[in-house]
Amino acid sequence: MTKIPTALEILRRIEDGTMTCEALVRICLQRIAEREPTVQAWQHLEADTLLDAARRIDRSGTGLLKGLPIGVKDIIDTVDMPTSYGSSIYEGFHPARDAACVALARHAGALILGKTVTTEFAYYQPGKTHNPHDHGRTPGGSSSGSAAAVADGMVPLALGSQTAGSVIRPASYCGCVGYKPTLGLIDRTGVRPFADSLDTVGVFARTVEDAALFASVISGRPGLRIEDQSLRPQIGLSRTHEWGMAEPASAAVLEDAFTRLRTAGLNIREVVLPESWRGLSEAQKTIMAYEGARACAPEMLTMPDRLSAKLREFLQIGVAIPHEEYDRAKVLAAEARAEMADVLDNLDVLLTPSAPGEAPQGLQETGDPAFNRVWTLLGAPCVNVPGLTGSSGMPVGIQVIGRVGDDARTLAASAAIAQILSAG
Incomplete structure (x- = not known):
């Protein structure tokens, strides 16, 4: 082929x-x-x-x-x-x-x-x-x-x-x-x-x-553009507050990546996220539902029968969210964004799982974004680095996360990580 x-x-x-x-x-x-x-x-x-x-x-x-x-x-x-x-x-x-x-x-x-x-x-x-x-x-x-x-x-x-x-x-x-x-x-x-x-x-x-x-x-x-391949990134590895949702495939791949990067001579250490960040995933869900209900209002109000039951249910949740709850979620996100520099102190990037595990069986669902919600909420640059696999031989990626606005360094660090992981 x-x-x-x-x-x-x-x-x-x-x-x-x-x-x-x-x-x-x-x-x-x-x-x-x-x-x-x-x-x-x-x-x-x-x-x-x-x-x-x-x-x-x-x-x-x-x-x-x-x-x-x-x-x-x-x-x-x-x-x-x-x-x-x-x-x-x-x-x-x-x-x-x-x-x-x-x-x-x-x-x-x-x-x-x-x-x-x-x-x-x-x-x-x-x-x-x-x-x-x-x-x-x-x-x-x-x-x-x-x-x-x-x-x-x-x-x-x-x-x-x-x-x-x-x-x-x-x-x-x-x-x-x-x-x-x-x-x-x-x-x-x-x-x-x-x-x-x-x-x-x-x-x-x-x-x-x-x-x-x-x-x-x-x-x-x-x-x-990545013109200089010489970056030796300072890396933090975070299991995040969502670690309980990591399947064995993601847990094993993250440990494998940690070992390979350290063996290659990179400085990598574990990072524990602030306890105050434990509510960020729920804040992302709140903001997404509240804003989604308004973005999809023309279709929901005039032709709800043309929407899937799954989307209608979500939009109804969004309509029911009080604006005070939405505003609190926005404040929590802004506070966490301001703390990101401290979380990445002396580090170029964080590593986390990209997904809970290998792609789920079946075509009725698209998988859980549990390990992505927080970083999308914070507006941070993220890269999925492929190259590793789970026990079924399916791809399992590593998520590389950088500082807001520091996309060039995030990409360069991701390229360096990818080169090491692909070398086996």
């Missing part, structure tokens, strides 16, 4: 003339033809027009991304492709313009391959996607199609989003890099909102370096 190279390798080959955008698109389409019937990562594909678009890019030769094909999560607007937000309500809907992140990617020379499957409005009602490593398991959500498509080698890069754990968790389950930047680092204009305090545009890639490149382009921050 054909599998595409990494994004940076593709760019090198395009620059030296050993690959064209047209040839690359043909490889992607061949891989999709082989794998899509079972993985089902795509909501919409532009197969009929892609080769002509690739030839135009080959003739122009402009842009930093030089025709790299990307997948776009189907809550992110695209002017030339339908955007259904994972809901039958918007089936066939064509937005009037691209989302900002899509427009910036196109401007840099990216080729939009198609729209990837999302859960309903990026909540928890699963789409049709299967885990590429075991078709009887969930790929995670809500960025299920983006994670599966990248992990399965259908496309080198994809856009996703995270409100609780929708980038890091599916990246862990599918075995690819997922990068959730600092809140607001990538513009959200044209992305279907769910919870304004939490929603974050993220990216999927095969390597940390690829994710850093992609994010640098669409955020206008060239400093995110």
Whole structure:
């Protein structure tokens, strides 16, 4: 089966003339033809027009991304492709313009391959996607199609989003890099909102370096690119207040990572999170429900029967939350954000589990974002570093967390960690 190279390798080959955008698109389409019937990562594909678009890019030769094909999560607007937000309500809907992140990617020379499957409005009602490593398991959500498509080698890069754990968790389950930047680092204009305090545009890639490149382009921050491979990060390992939800697979992988990194000579020590942070996960749930009920009010008030029972129940919970409870949750989050510098004192990053364990069996649920909620609430940059596996041979990732706004160091540290873990 054909599998595409990494994004940076593709760019090198395009620059030296050993690959064209047209040839690359043909490889992607061949891989999709082989794998899509079972993985089902795509909501919409532009197969009929892609080769002509690739030839135009080959003739122009402009842009930093030089025709790299990307997948776009189907809550992110695209002017030339339908955007259904994972809901039958918007089936066939064509937005009037691209989302900002899509427009910036196109401007840099990216080729939009198609729209990837999302859960309903990026909540928890699963789409049709299967885990590429075991078709009887969930790929995670809500960025299920983006994670599966990248992990399965259908496309080198994809856009996703995270409100609780929708980038890091599916990246862990599918075995690819997922990068959730600092809140607001990538513009959200044209992305279907769910919870304004939490929603974050993220990216999927095969390597940390690829994710850093992609994010640098669409955020206008060239400093995110990993040019210097010499960082020896100071690392804290945190079992977090959610450790009781860690399955044996995640516990074993975290211990394995700890051992490998220490053996490689990195300074790594355990960190205990403040006791006051024990309520942050519940605060994230409160904020997500309260804001989600308002973001989805047009659909809930006019066509509730077109929403899944799972989403309706959640929105009803959000409507019932008193504003005082919501305000308290926001204050708790702000206080914890101010304490983050002390938690990371003399450290570059924290390591935690990316998910409770291996991808769960079945396609009715997308897994639990227990190990992601706090860091999304705090707006911190997070990277899923793949490369390790659980007892069933399924991917289990490690979550690397940095200081708010310090995405460049977080990515560089993640690349260093990934290099050690992949060395075995």
